[in-house]
Amino acid sequence: MSDAETFETPQRSVIADVDDFHDAVEExxxxxxxxxxxxxxxSGFRYSQRAYLIQVYRRGAGTYLFDPPAIGEFAPLQSVIGxxxxxxxxxxxxxxxxREVGLDPVTVFDTELAARLLxxxxxxxGAVVEELLGIHLAKEHSAADWSTRPLPASWLEYAALDVELLLDLRDSLxxxxxxxxxERIAAEEFAAVVxxxxxxxxxxxxxxxxxxxxLRPDRHLAAARELWLARxxxxxxLDVSPGRLVPDTSLIAAARALPESRRDLAALKQFSGRASRTELDRWWSAIERARATDDIPVQRRSGGDTLPPPRSWGDRNPEADLRLKAARAALTEIATERAxxxxxxxxxxxxxxxAWEPPAEIMPESIGAALAGLGARPWQIxxxxxxxxRAFVEGHQEPAEGTETDS
Structure with a gap:
C-alpha cells in the first residue's frame, strides 16, 4: 500500500546478563x-542453526531481546510463558x-499459515503487515549474520518490530x-505445527x-563423499556454513578431476573457496582416502518408500497417472472455491x-482412512x-465407444 504508515521504534538493547534476564522474565x-x-x-554464515537472538513481546510487559548464547538456559522464561x-x-x-534452548509452546497461532489459509x-x-495493518515493515536485515556482536541498532529495531506487530496482526487474522x-481449520493446522x-x-x-x-558411481563418487565429510x-x-569454506561446485570439480597429486589439486582452477588452499592438506587427504578405499558408493537406488516422479507415471503406472491427474484437477476446483x-x-x-496405491475398494471412507494414516488433518479429509x-473412479473409467477424447 502506497499510503502505508511507517512504524518507528526507540533504540533497543540486547539482554545478555543473567540477572537482567530474570528481571525480564518477572516483567x-x-x-x-x-x-x-x-x-x-x-543461516548461510554459521554451521549451526541455533538462535542468536530471541525476541519476546507481551501486552502489559513490553518487548525483550534476548542473547541466547550468553543466557544459555531459558527454563525460567518457559515456566512463565509456556x-x-x-x-x-x-x-x-x-x-x-x-526448543534447543528449552522454549516449547503448547499452542501457537502461526500468522504466515493463517495468511495462507485465508x-x-x-x-x-512484511507483506501481511502492510496488507492488514497498513504499516510498512522494512525487511532488509532478514538475511543478516545475527551472530554478529555487537548487533547494530538498526538490526535491533528490525528485530523488535517483528514481534511488536505480531499480536495486532494475529487479531486481524x-x-x-x-x-x-x-477457525477450526486454522486450529487443526496450528496444532499440527506444534x-x-x-x-x-x-x-x-x-x-x-x-x-x-x-559423477559416476566409482571412485569419483567416493571422492565427493570424502571431500564432503572433510568439509x-x-x-x-569452526561453526561456519560449509559453503563459505568451499562451495559444492568446487568439491564436485575436484571429485570429477580426481587429481593424482597434491600439486594437481592446488592447480585445479575450479577448486576455489576461502579454505580451498589454506586447508589443502585436508582436501588432499580426502582424495587419498577415496583413492585407497574399498568402500565404493553405489548409485543410490530409490528407497521402498520413494515414489517415482509424476512425470514418469504415464509410462510406469498409467492407471495411477489417470487417477492423479483427475484428482488434482478436482481438488484445484475446491482450492479455488475455498480460497x-x-x-x-x-x-x-x-x-x-x-493415487499410486489406492485402497482395494475406492470409497470416501477408505480414501479418508488412507489419508488419515498418512497424516492428513480431519478438515482436509x-x-x-x-x-x-469420485475422481479416482471417474478418471479410471474407459470413455464410451464413439466418444472423442483429448489427445
Whole structure:
C-alpha cells in the first residue's frame, strides 16, 4: 500500500546478563494474553542453526531481546510463558532453535499459515503487515549474520518490530478466519505445527551435494563423499556454513578431476573457496582416502518408500497417472472455491501416494482412512476424501465407444 504508515521504534538493547534476564522474565509474567515470539539465526554464515537472538513481546510487559548464547538456559522464561498462546510467523522455521534452548509452546497461532489459509496473495511478514495493518515493515536485515556482536541498532529495531506487530496482526487474522469459517481449520493446522516431529538426519547427507548426479558411481563418487565429510568436519569445528569454506561446485570439480597429486589439486582452477588452499592438506587427504578405499558408493537406488516422479507415471503406472491427474484437477476446483492454496488443502505427497496405491475398494471412507494414516488433518479429509474417491473412479473409467477424447 502506497499510503502505508511507517512504524518507528526507540533504540533497543540486547539482554545478555543473567540477572537482567530474570528481571525480564518477572516483567513478562505480569503481562497478559498471547506472547509474540521470534528468533534470528545466522543461516548461510554459521554451521549451526541455533538462535542468536530471541525476541519476546507481551501486552502489559513490553518487548525483550534476548542473547541466547550468553543466557544459555531459558527454563525460567518457559515456566512463565509456556502455557500461553505463542504467536509466530512461519513457526516451523523457529521452533527447532527455540526448543534447543528449552522454549516449547503448547499452542501457537502461526500468522504466515493463517495468511495462507485465508488465500492472501503474499504471506511474508512484511507483506501481511502492510496488507492488514497498513504499516510498512522494512525487511532488509532478514538475511543478516545475527551472530554478529555487537548487533547494530538498526538490526535491533528490525528485530523488535517483528514481534511488536505480531499480536495486532494475529487479531486481524483471527477476525478474517472467523468471517471465512476457517477457525477450526486454522486450529487443526496450528496444532499440527506444534506436534510435528523433526525429520531424522539423513543416512548419507553427502549425497545432497549439488551436482553429484553428474559423477559416476566409482571412485569419483567416493571422492565427493570424502571431500564432503572433510568439509563438514571443518565447518562444524569452526561453526561456519560449509559453503563459505568451499562451495559444492568446487568439491564436485575436484571429485570429477580426481587429481593424482597434491600439486594437481592446488592447480585445479575450479577448486576455489576461502579454505580451498589454506586447508589443502585436508582436501588432499580426502582424495587419498577415496583413492585407497574399498568402500565404493553405489548409485543410490530409490528407497521402498520413494515414489517415482509424476512425470514418469504415464509410462510406469498409467492407471495411477489417470487417477492423479483427475484428482488434482478436482481438488484445484475446491482450492479455488475455498480460497485455500492447493498444497494446504492437501499435502501433495499424500495425494500422490493414494493415487499410486489406492485402497482395494475406492470409497470416501477408505480414501479418508488412507489419508488419515498418512497424516492428513480431519478438515482436509472432510473436504477432499469424497472428491478424490469420485475422481479416482471417474478418471479410471474407459470413455464410451464413439466418444472423442483429448489427445
Amino acid at each position: 513478562l509474567a505480569l503481562g497478559h494474553g498471547p506472547v509474540a515470539v521470534d528468533a534470528e539465526r545466522a 502455557d500461553a498462546e505463542w504467536v509466530l510467523h512461519a513457526a516451523s522455521q523457529d521452533l527447532p532453535c527455540l 488465500g492472501l496473495p503474499r504471506v511474508g511478514l 483471527a477476525v478474517l478466519l472467523k468471517q471465512q469459517g476457517k 506436534a510435528k516431529e523433526e525429520k531424522p538426519p539423513l543416512a548419507e547427507p553427502w549425497r545432497r551435494l549439488s551436482g553429484i548426479h553428474s 563438514d568436519a571443518l565447518a562444524r569445528e 485455500i492454496p492447493l498444497e494446504n488443502l492437501l499435502t501433495p505427497d499424500f495425494l500422490r501416494r493414494v 472432510e473436504l477432499t476424501a469424497q472428491t478424490i474417491a
